Amino acid sequence: MNNLLINRLFSQNALKDMTVNQNSSILNSCINKHKNSFNGDDNKAAISYLYKYSGKEYRNEYFYKNTLLNKLLIGRHSLNTTTALTELNIGNSKADFVLINGKAVVYEIKTELDNLDRLDNQIKDYYKAFDHVCIVTSKKHLNKVMEKYSNTDVGVCVLTERETISTKKEAIENRTGLEHSSIFKMLRKKEFEIVLSKYYGFLPKTNQFVYYRECLKLFERIPIEFVYKETLILLKKRVKLANQEKFLNDIPYELKTLVYFSEYNERQYDRLLDFLNNHIIKEEENVFSLFER
Structure with a gap:
């Protein structure tokens, strides 16, 4: 059950609690489980300790x-x-x-x-x-x-x-399997519309019930090399963080992936940093008995 708590700690839901609510029952519960070996006094130290524990005992997907x-x-x-x-x-x-x-x-x-x-x-x-x-x-x-x-x-x-x-x-380039429909379905509506407009200069004029299907038909007629090149350009633009490098420098190593994919603004970064610098809330183990069930 301790490992389940570690999974829940390094998640977007837990990060939201830390940022919005300035509290994390999951973090408190994890520390309570390790109260005999954890000697830190703030949330940042607690997260660091638990991440190191994960690295030694439970290298989950988030750790990778x-x-x-x-x-x-x-x-x-x-x-x-x-x-x-x-x-x-x-x-x-x-x-x-x-x-x-x-x-x-x-x-x-x-x-x-x-x-x-x-x-x-x-x-x-x-x-x-x-x-x-x-x-x-x-x-x-x-x-x-x-x-x-x-x-x-x-x-x-x-x-x-x-x-x-x-x-x-080393991974070697292999484009023999590239497939129009898989790329199309991976893209968002605005993204595949950009590809279509750039290649054809227009979008299909039809009702909303068949629009997606007509777009796919046009998409499948575009040379795959053009599709792939434009797809990488569009995917590269998906993560938009103002002053990303500046903010991530202040975020602990252990949380960088969660924060990177959260697309936080400056105020949210500041809220998270405030939480990390706060003293850990130590509660009795029976408060978290629900995790024992």
Whole structure:
């Protein structure tokens, strides 16, 4: 149950409580579980402690995503030139983490807590919308993943014990599977309208009941290279944060991914920083007995 609380702590709902309500019952409950080993006195220290605990005992999907964002987007690239996206629906799959700069790479996360049952189908789906795919996995799955994808264009990375991303096999460009309909369904209405307008100079004039279908028909007639190029331009514009680099510098390492994908404004950043600097609220364990059920 302690690990379930960790999952709930590093979530958008918990971040909203911290920012809007200046309180987090989940954080308080987590600290209560660790009261014999946690010696800090503010919320920032509590979150840092629990994140480190997660890194040692329970490397969940958020831990992987946060490492990718910190080590690749912030550490290797630039917030001004590179965009990260998460939970993109592609076919029957959902891309965990996508990094877009001059090219786009889908990172499929397989933690030590996951199995590999759906991996083949996920990879096939991702190649319908992107030309670089990489699996980020744990030491537990590494040998099996390397063996399975050794003769493919799929890249393989491992999250090391030192919390770095180590590339074991580079992802190679492969556009043979790109599919108009998968890309179209991944785009928002305004986005596919921009692609159509740029290529044709017009949008279909029809009623709302068949508009989507008519747009797709036109979209499927556009050369796939043009579609892909314009799609990357549009996806790269999805994350719009004013003074993003300035604000994220003040956010603790442990929360950067949550904040990056929250698209906070300056006031919200300030509210979150206020919460992080507040003293932790220590309550009796029985207050959180509902989590024991």
